[in-house]
Amino acid sequence: MAIRFYNSLTHQTEEFQPLEPGTVRMYSCGPTVYDFAHIGNFRSFLFADLIRRFLEVMxxxxxxxxxxxxxxxxxxxQVADGGGEDKMEAxxxxLKEDKKSGRVPDGAIExxxxPYQVADYFTKAFLEDARKLGLKIAFEYPERIPHATAxxxxxxxxxxxxxxxxxxxxxxxGAVYFSVESFPEYGSLSGNTLEQLREGSGGRVEETNQAAKRHPADFLLWKPDQSHIMKWDSPWGTGYPGWHIECSVMARKILGRxxxxxHTGGEDLIFxxxxxxxxxxxxxxxxxHFARFWMHARFLMVEGEKMSKSKGNxxxxxxVLGGKVTGREVHPAVLRYELLRSHYGSNMNxxxxxLKDSATAVRKLNEFNTMLEQKTGGQAAEIDNSHPVLAxxxxxxxxxxxxxxxxxxLFPWMSGPHDNPQESLAVLRTINRILDVAPMEHAADLEEEASGGDEFDVKALCKGIDDARASKDYAKADEIRNQLQAAGYEVRNSPEGTVATRQLA
RNA sequence: GGUGCGGUAGCCAAGUGGCCUAAGGCGAUGGAUUGCAAAUCCAUUAUUCGCGGGUUCGAAUCCCGCCCGCACCUCCA
Incomplete structure (x- = not known):
């Protein structure tokens, strides 16, 4: 079956074929590193990860x-005089405040x-988050994740x-501007025309900032500014580059075309x-063309509202992983699944x-995987993408x-009969190359950490439940069970006795 | 004001002219199981697709009008 993607550039769904058969070159707008990335950023990054993993399996x-x-x-x-506070200074x-209050660990930033240390600090944080959530590209730093300053x-x-x-x-x-009138196509991606932009700019763009530009929509390529915290020498004076040029340059340079x-990004990046x-x-x-396909992820809402610092959401x-939403630690696979499971072209709430629903889904997938692994001893059958379920x-x-x-x-198949577990395992493994939640390979360390650092002996408590039940001391069994549940464990009976596992969210 | 996306059960959400008396998940309800729960399994859960017209033998799907939500046009994924 042909792959079809919605192309923001043409405003329609089109068949996707890479320019060079079998090789896809893809660029995604990544994070700014003045702060920790939020879950909305990651919805967009995970959307890119989904495209990539899907194309690889294909x-x-x-x-x-x-x-x-x-x-x-x-x-x-955005405005010509580059006013306002420098984001790095902010x-x-x-960071200085966080350092004082102990939120930044000692030695993390000298x-x-x-600004390079600030960037480095948040870059590391980003990579850490990205690896937990299974962003494949985060394991390809620095080759595939270039810094603009380089x-x-x-x-x-x-x-x-x-x-x-x-x-x-x-x-x-003295600043260098791009002349939008020199490029007739300007506006075709966002559905704007230069006329509309001129009108739309009324009242929003200050006159004083417009004086130097030939057209109000002309944008900055280089700004000479000695006072800027990060600055470089250039033929147009010491200063800094405009904020669009880095992507054009790095895409061409690293992808080699x-x-x-x-090209992917969040919807706000369209214009x-x-x-x-x-x-x-x-x-x-x-x-x-620059990119033949432009794909944009819609914004994430939180409990029906736009996410913003002032709303406290x-x-x-x-x-999220630390429990700010659910009151207990959330497994990264759960957040990955939650951010991945709704269509990128719609706002997700x-x-x-x-998040708790996702925890259930992830748990079921993992139990299914464990069952198949045990039945097969990890031996999967040889199959290809024509397998009916995979197809x-x-x-x-x-x-x-x-x-x-x-x-x-996936779900109806999962709960159906599995007479050939080796084949089923092969199917699940292929699907998991895309979903990466069952098992979630990159979170393995974290899981061990969680079960190793417990304040009490879970196994002994489970044994206690079994002993109490054997002697029909149900009050005692219930008490231990409640204790485990209060500590965030799911407690279940099985033929091998009571088992307690950490809740995923 | 301009541009774009969307409105399907309690919630998330697939389906874009007949196979739809609308997939799947979550939840809920009943049952099996259980010391009781949990987990698991079985069953039930939209005659209806934002509203009003129209086209058609036939529409959630096409057309017209209206209402509502979101986004971008200003830093933001």
Missing amino acids: GNEVTHVMNITDVGHMTDD AAKR NPDD FISEMQEMISQLIDNGHAYVGPD DIIDI PHHECEIAQSCCASGKE FYTVRD FTEKG DFLNALSDNLNISGALGV
């Missing part, structure tokens, strides 16, 4: 690149005033190129970020209930990553 080699934005952009970089201030000279090359071929100019204020297959990337890349390369990955599962995903349809294949 037989493609996928070269995936994701950037780390460590250039300390001004909060108001992060430094925050000098918060050094590509300043390449950015300058592209800026020069754009000036040379008439797509950019140095304004009266002017035209790549897929202006991706619109600007397209303009820069196409004008620099002279090619008709703002969660980082570590918040992140709820405590949803149905992959067909669903082929239809614009219809994850619900795919899960609608």
Whole structure:
């Protein structure tokens, strides 16, 4: 079955074929490293991970690149004078407070005033979160996860190129701007036209900032600014690059092509970020396309509301895993599944209930896996993607990553008969190359840690329940059971006696 | 105001002209099991697809109008 994806660029679902058969080049807009990434960021990153894993199971080699934005952009970089507070400075201030209050472990960061240390601190945190959640690309750092600050000279090359071929100019204020009027396609991704942008800018863009630009939508490529905390020498003065250019440059450089297959990001990036990337890349390369497929994940809501710090419903990955939502530790596989299980093209509503539902699903999948492993001794049959269950599962995903349809294949199959466990194990293993929740390979260490660091002897308590039951002392058995449950364990009977396992969420 | 996405059971959600008297999951209810629970298994759980028209032999699916939600147009995944 043909793979079909919704392409934001053409506003329709189209058949996907990589430019070079069997090899997919894909770029995803990654995190800024002035703070911890939140679950909304990760929904977008996991969406990219899903595409990648799916394409791999479908037989493609996928070269995936994701950037780390460590250039300390001004909060108001969008406007020409680059006003506002520097994000790196803001992060430094925050870190100093956190250091004082002990939230930052000793030695984790020496000098918060050094933007490179701030970036390094949050990059490490990002990679840690990403690995827990099974983002494949996080295991390919640093080769596939470049830092913007490592590509300043390449950015300058592209800026020069754009000036040379008439797509950019140095304004009266000394800054370099991209001329949107030089690129007729500008606006096609977001559905904007230059006229609408001109009108839409009324009242929102301050006149003083517009004076240097030829068109209100012209955007910054290089800003000479001696006062900026991170700055580099350039032909246009010491300063810093515009906030769109890094993606154009790193995608071309690391993927090695002017035209790549897929570019992903959150929906908010459609305009202006991706619109600007397209303009820069196409004008620099002279090619008709930058990415052939643009795919965007819709925003995540929390309990029906937009996630925001002021509403108090703002969660980082570590918040959720640490129990801020459910009141107890959450297994990373549960968060992965929760963020993955709804279609990327719709807003997803992140709820405590949803998270607990996901815990049940993940638990069932893991028990199913354990059962098959035991029955087969880990020996899986040889199968390929034409296996009927796999074919149905992959067909669903082929239809614009219809994850619900795919899960609608998985669950009934799972609870049906499994006369050939070796074959079933092979099916599950293939599906798990995509879902990565049963077992969740990258969380293995964490699991051991959790069961090893307990304050009491779970096995002895289970034995206590069995002994009490054997002597019909049910009050005692119930008491121990309650104790275990209160500590976050699920307690179950089995032919081998009572077993207690940690609740996943 | 402009642009885009969406509105299907208590909740999440698939399905885009007949195989739909609408998949799957969660939840709920009844039953089996259990010392009681939990887990597991079995059964039940939308005659109806935001609202109103229309096209058609036939519509959740196509067309027109309306209502509602979300997003972007400003830093944000």
